[in-house]
Amino acid sequence: MARAPDRPSGPTYTIILPPPNVTGVLTMGHMLGDTVMDILVRRQRMLGAATLWLPGLDHAGLATQVEVRRRLRRQGVLLEELPREQARHEVEQWKEEHERRIIEQTRAAGFSVDWSRYRYTMDTGSVRATREVFVRLHTEGLVYRGERMVNWDPKLRTAISDLEVVHREEDGELVYLRYPWADGSPGGLEVATVRPETIFGDVAVAVHPSDERYRRFLGREVIVPLTERRVPVIEDAAIDPEFGVGALKVTPRHDVVDYEVYQRHPTLPMPPDILDAEGRLTSDWVPAAFQGMDRDEARTKTLEAVASAGLLLRREPYRHSVARSERSDAVIEPRLSVQWFVRMRPLAAPVLEAVRRGDIRIHPERWEREFLRWLEVIQDWCISRQVFWGHAIPVYYCQNCHREIAAVDPPTKCDRCSSVDLEPDPDVLDTWFTSWLWPFVTLGWPERTADLDHYYPTNVLVTGRDIMFFWVARMMMSGFHFRNARPFSDVYFTGMLRDEQGRRMSKHLGNSPDPLDLVRQRGADAVRFALVFPNPTDEDGPFGAAALDGGRNFLTKVWNLVRFTLSFVPAGTAPPTGPPTLAASGALENRWVLSRYRHMAEEVDRALTGYRFTPAAAVLYDFLWHDLADRYIEIAKEALLGHRGEPAQREARETLLFVVERSLRLLHPFVPHVTEELWHALPHPDTLLALAGWPRTDEAPSDPAAEVEMEPVLETVRLLRNLRSEEKVPLNATPKAWVRPAGSEVARVLASEKATVVRLVRLGSLEFLDDRVEPPAGTGRRVAVFGECFLERPVASGATREALQREREKLVALLEKHRARLDDPGFKSRAPPEVAREAEEKATELAERVRRIDEHLKQESASPEASP
Numbered sequence: 001m002a003r004a005p006d007r008p009s010g011p012t013y014t015i016i017l018p019p020p021n022v023t024g025v026l027t028m029g030h031m032l033g034d035t036v037m038d039i040l041v042r043r044q045r046m047l048g049a050a051t052l053w054l055p056g057l058d059h060a061g062l063a064t065q066v067e068v069r070r071r072l073r074r075q076g077v078l079l080e081e082l083p084r085e086q087a088r089h090e091v092e093q094w095k096e097e098h099e100r101r102i103i104e105q106t107r108a109a110g111f112s113v114d115w116s117r118y119r120y121t122m123d124t125g126s127v128r129a130t131r132e133v134f135v136r137l138h139t140e141g142l143v144y145r146g147e148r149m150v151n152w153d154p155k156l157r158t159a160i161s162d163l164e165v166v167h168r169e170e171d172g173e174l175v176y177l178r179y180p181w182a183d184g185s186p187g188g189l190e191v192a193t194v195r196p197e198t199i200f201g202d203v204a205v206a207v208h209p210s211d212e213r214y215r216r217f218l219g220r221e222v223i224v225p226l227t228e229r230r231v232p233v234i235e236d237a238a239i240d241p242e243f244g245v246g247a248l249k250v251t252p253r254h255d256v257v258d259y260e261v262y263q264r265h266p267t268l269p270m271p272p273d274i275l276d277a278e279g280r281l282t283s284d285w286v287p288a289a290f291q292g293m294d295r296d297e298a299r300t301k302t303l304e305a306v307a308s309a310g311l312l313l314r315r316e317p318y319r320h321s322v323a324r325s326e327r328s329d330a331v332i333e334p335r336l337s338v339q340w341f342v343r344m345r346p347l348a349a350p351v352l353e354a355v356r357r358g359d360i361r362i363h364p365e366r367w368e369r370e371f372l373r374w375l376e377v378i379q380d381w382c383i384s385r386q387v388f389w390g391h392a393i394p395v396y397y398c399q400n401c402h403r404e405i406a407a408v409d410p411p412t413k414c415d416r417c418s419s420v421d422l423e424p425d426p427d428v429l430d431t432w433f434t435s436w437l438w439p440f441v442t443l444g445w446p447e448r449t450a451d452l453d454h455y456y457p458t459n460v461l462v463t464g465r466d467i468m469f470f471w472v473a474r475m476m477m478s479g480f481h482f483r484n485a486r487p488f489s490d491v492y493f494t495g496m497l498r499d500e501q502g503r504r505m506s507k508h509l510g511n512s513p514d515p516l517d518l519v520r521q522r523g524a525d526a527v528r529f530a531l532v533f534p535n536p537t538d539e540d541g542p543f544g545a546a547a548l549d550g551g552r553n554f555l556t557k558v559w560n561l562v563r564f565t566l567s568f569v570p571a572g573t574a575p576p577t578g579p580p581t582l583a584a585s586g587a588l589e590n591r592w593v594l595s596r597y598r599h600m601a602e603e604v605d606r607a608l609t610g611y612r613f614t615p616a617a618a619v620l621y622d623f624l625w626h627d628l629a630d631r632y633i634e635i636a637k638e639a640l641l642g643h644r645g646e647p648a649q650r651e652a653r654e655t656l657l658f659v660v661e662r663s664l665r666l667l668h669p670f671v672p673h674v675t676e677e678l679w680h681a682l683p684h685p686d687t688l689l690a691l692a693g694w695p696r697t698d699e700a701p702s703d704p705a706a707e708v709e710m711e712p713v714l715e716t717v718r719l720l721r722n723l724r725s726e727e728k729v730p731l732n733a734t735p736k737a738w739v740r741p742a743g744s745e746v747a748r749v750l751a752s753e754k755a756t757v758v759r760l761v762r763l764g765s766l767e768f769l770d771d772r773v774e775p776p777a778g779t780g781r782r783v784a785v786f787g788e789c790f791l792e793r794p795v796a797s798g799a800t801r802e803a804l805q806r807e808r809e810k811l812v813a814l815l816e817k818h819r820a821r822l823d824d825p826g827f828k829s830r831a832p833p834e835v836a837r838e839a840e841e842k843a844t845e846l847a848e849r850v851r852r853i854d855e856h857l858k859q860e861s862a863s864p865e866a867s868p
């Protein structure tokens with residue numbers, strides 16, 4: 001069913017599933033995204049499109065290697081020390097285990113993906129495509145190798161991209177050092193730094209050009225502490241005169257700004273790397289005593305040495321932004337190193353244009369601005385990684401003439417000097433360098449396949465906004481560049497799930513359940529429904545037991561509704577082909593429910609077209625639970641049971657069957673298992689519900705008059721029922737009631753629906769009063785838009801009085817507690833406004849209930865019946 005046709009004849013609908021990382025198993029966040037995609041795909045399938053939902057898996061390069069490394073470390077093994085073959089085997093094994101689990105999870109939740117087209121970012125096709133793309137970009141000059149400042153993770157010993165760096169405010173220390181004058185004059189220049197261990201890589205001390213304090217020192221030389229090296233005092237506009245005392249050391253290889261300063265001053269020498277790949281001091285610029293020292297230890301030791309040399313002036317606590325690796329938490333070392341980059345500006349241009357023009361739409365719209373802002377200032381993308389798990393960079397270096405050869409198929413000899421002495425590039429590609437090609441690689445690119453013709457461009461991408469830049473933007477770039485077309489027309493960002501205490505779900509906190517366990521405990525449909533309702537799918541919000549219970553209760557309600565319907569469907573009944581034709585004198589409730597159904601169907605359709613999944617679920621929920629199960633069925637029961645004659649019975653039955661059958665179709669994309677099963681219990685065409693047509697929204701008649709007329713009937717029932725319970729009318733009693741309708745139209749409707757009201761409220765009688773007539777004494781009263789309701793109070797017995805007294809005491813105690821809280825000045829200042837307002841409303845409501853009981857008790861003691 002989920003297999004997409006190879007040669008679709010009509011319209012197609014494609015979603016490429018964001019391939020989950022093989023680093024772990026699926027989380028509830030994946031479940032949310034997958035549920036949203038399944039709703040879209042299932043609806044399109046019912047609408048008749050040839051749908052393709054293509055699943056896959058991401059090898060997740062560095063991230064997976066980090067996980068495997070962690071697992072081995074717990075067993076006392078260091079991944080770096082394993083022979084390369086064995087290390088590879090360990091990662092492959094990890095991949096197998098996690099892939100199996102991910103597939104099991106996806107199947108259990110009933111997602112209708114096309115398994116026959118399953119892809120992996122390291123399968124043969126992906127390898128081929130990745131190399132092809134690299135070589136093409138290399139030929140076009142959009143991929144280059146260059147010495148650049150990169151984010152170096154010394155723990156994982158690899159470069160990582162800007163997006164993998166987390167910036168956090170942390171407490172540190174600012175130290176003030178004295179750099180003595182090189183000519184032996186007393187004193188020296190005061191320099192502030194947070195990284196004293198990098199002084200060995202200094203090439204200058206810089207000040208701001210307009211800083212009057214230093215003007216006279218420009219061109220003089222100072223000695224770098226603990227070394228013999230002389231460095232000049234230079235000026236540069238990048239120096240902040242407010243930082244420290246306005247004079248800064250310049251260490252080009254280990255600071256981004258310093259490197260820029262260095263580039264503006266061509267006379268400065270380029271120092272060697274004073275930190276190695278693991279962050280240890282190295283090179284002949286570093287004194288012997290510090291060689292091989294880890295950077296943290298080096299900081300302490302440098303400060304000690306500077307202090308004993310009398311060059312440490314003072315130390316101050318200092319809070320500043322520290323860059324850490326998202327993967328290892330190591331402090332990032334800005335490092336000048338040779339890496340491969342993609343030139344992003346030319347690739348981003350068509351994307352910017354497409355999003356601005358509305359060719360690609362982002363939902364919810366509020367994320368569009370951030371998206372565009374990032375593209376406008378985009379930096380080149382560092383794509384080389386110094387790990388082994390990933391696609392090899394398809395570049396070979398001739399050891400004879402130093403030619404750099406980028407080739408899809410590994411060359412056997414140099415194309416310039418014919419030497420066979422070729423060295424492959426030792427690095428691998430960033431994992432996103434494959435996944436940014438996903439929308440067309442999964443369809444067979446670079447081969448010219450039928451799938452590419454039929455299913456590209458795809459329709460919508462559903463994902464989390466945390467990979468908006470890593471992935472979403474880059475897919476758009478590759479789509480325009482390699483396919484000359486947008487990869488999808490719409491992007492939908494799901495919200496981030498939180499637990500019921502409002503904390504973000506994370507593996508670390510242990511508050512994110514395994515979807516598979518949850519599906520086994522609760523059933524796939526209850527979990528799916530709870531992910532969509534009541535918290536909006538595009539907002540961060542709670543997911544937990546309350547939502548899951550809500551999902552289960554709703555499904556039980558639907559289940560009971562269908563079972564009830566079935567009890568009125570005689571064997572051999574044909575499946576409904578359309579709404580029943582109602583007789584002119586037909587019952588109001590049938591006209592009403594068909595019209596309500598019509599508006600519900602329209603709203604579901606509109607909401608789903610606009611990517612508003614929760615509002616679609618909400619109207620279905622409301623209609624099925626309240627309009628259909630609670631109201632319509634109660635009202636129509638008499639007719640269904642045949643108490644109003646055969647034609648009325650047939651009309652009610654046909655109406656109920658039609659509305660229930662169609663509602664199951666509309667509900668199907670949300671909860672496919674339960675609806676499929678229930679639909680098959682009803683008279684149905686010979687197919688699966690999943691393949692049955694999506695209902696035409698104009699099928700049932702819209703009947704505004706019926707909806708207007710039903711309003712006072714429902715309202716009268718509701719108010720009289722409330723009165724029944726407030727006045728403590730015993731369950732078996734059938735009290736008298738009176739209604740004073742506002743206007744002749746309401747009077748007419750209520751008169752014609754009188755039997756319904758009497759039955760639903762279990763009244764002894766219902767009479768209509770006109771304006772001049774007062775209701776008898778001893779009645780409870782309620783006022784509404786359509787008129788007033790009165791209900792006869794039960795004859796006061798000792799027991800009733802006592803019950804009322806008890807209730808009064810309870811209410812008064814509660815009211816006092818509320819008032820005390822409201823009077824507490826601390827509460828008012830601390831509580832969020834909506835909480836304070838709620839508390840006030842609650843107090844008012846309690847006071848009103850106490851007042852009603854008082855009135856009741858007073859009337860009773862005054863009434864002659866009360867005193868025997």
Ligand SMILES: [Zn+2]
Nearest residue numbers: 398401414417
């Ligand atoms: Zn050569």
